Amino acid sequence: MQVRGVHHVSINVEDVDAALGFYVGQLGLVQRPDRPDFGFPGAWLDAGNQQVHLIGGSPPPAQGQHFALQVDDIESVIGELRKAGTDVSDSIPVGSGLQAFLNDPAGNQIELHQVAAG
Numbered sequence: 001m002q003v004r005g006v007h008h009v010s011i012n013v014e015d016v017d018a019a020l021g022f023y024v025g026q027l028g029l030v031q032r033p034d035r036p037d038f039g040f041p042g043a044w045l046d047a048g049n050q051q052v053h054l055i056g057g058s059p060p061p062a063q064g065q066h067f068a069l070q071v072d073d074i075e076s077v078i079g080e081l082r083k084a085g086t087d088v089s090d091s092i093p094v095g096s097g098l099q100a101f102l103n104d105p106a107g108n109q110i111e112l113h114q115v116a117a118g
Contacts, residue, residue: 007051013055016041031046087102088100095116097114
């Protein structure tokens, strides 16, 4: 078996419209028009070459689970998010990169990750 990468992550959100406002309006993901009607609310979003799938439902209790969005300039992104009223941590070094954390409106934790240059 040879895994080529992560295609998508799925997360539960209590309010799909509020989550769309956050993921599209603040984080800049792009909503895909091709999500079939599965009989429950949700949305598919492009995050670069990967996807985030929103599923209408109760998020699980926070126990450290998260997913990471790679950004080019973490300090600029933190500044933009804070200007928009989003609570986001300061960046901290991890390995040779930087990371910061925030929560979506449903309480799902998101890591912002800047890979080290070079």
